[in-house]
Amino acid sequence: MATTTKIGFEEFRRLQEAAEETVRYELDEGELILVPSQTLWQNIVSFRLWSSLADFVKTHHFGLTIGQVDFRLAEDVIRKSNIAFISKQNMKIFDLDHTPIEGPPSLAVEVISASNLAQDTAKKIRQYLGAGAQAVWLVYPALQLVEIHDRTGIRQVSAPEMLVEEKLFPSAKFSLPLTELFDDDPEK
Numbered sequence: 001m002a003t004t005t006k007i008g009f010e011e012f013r014r015l016q017e018a019a020e021e022t023v024r025y026e027l028d029e030g031e032l033i034l035v036p037s038q039t040l041w042q043n044i045v046s047f048r049l050w051s052s053l054a055d056f057v058k059t060h061h062f063g064l065t066i067g068q069v070d071f072r073l074a075e076d077v078i079r080k081s082n083i084a085f086i087s088k089q090n091m092k093i094f095d096l097d098h099t100p101i102e103g104p105p106s107l108a109v110e111v112i113s114a115s116n117l118a119q120d121t122a123k124k125i126r127q128y129l130g131a132g133a134q135a136v137w138l139v140y141p142a143l144q145l146v147e148i149h150d151r152t153g154i155r156q157v158s159a160p161e162m163l164v165e166e167k168l169f170p171s172a173k174f175s176l177p178l179t180e181l182f183d184d185d186p187e188k
Helices: 009-018 040-060 088-093 118-131
Strands: 024-028 031-035 063-066 070-074 077-080 083-087 107-111 135-140 145-150 153-158 162-165 174-177
Touching: 009 024, 024 118, 040 063, 040 083, 040 107, 040 135, 040 174, 063 088, 070 118, 077 118, 083 088, 107 118, 118 135, 118 145, 153 162
Parallel strands: 107 135
Antiparallel strands: 024 031, 024 077, 063 083, 070 077, 083 107, 135 145, 145 153, 162 174
16 A cells, blocks of 8 residues: 655645746645646636636625635645635735635635546545635536535536526625536637
């Protein structure tokens, strides 16, 4: 049986700082994980969702929508979601000039590819929610499906349905037609 070498936060920080800009790591309960680059299709779907969510959040002054930022979820857990929403309330307590951000985003979004293992994805969901994230969205471009995980359970929304989120936002409803998100014309 293979043994996994565990590393601490400071060693993770040194490795991340020394890595080339295109190399992304996460720390999974002390285990260093090299995160593969997204495919072009994953990037297109990520950008569409980020754009729609960022416009909504900015319009309603709910906080900040970002991508590819490290969140320290526990002493030995650092995750970098594809998209994250940080509520205005949390922006006041986070040090925005420090990486990783100490604590979870309000919403973490992971765009899933064929290389993502179900067990690793389930662990990420547990880590985000366990650290205090309100929700985790798993976006499956190949299935044209979004899976919403929160404290009340799991729900799935498939194209041509509308992705609707009301729990995260105090006075408005975010909605996005999944036919737009998963449209196979990359220029749309």
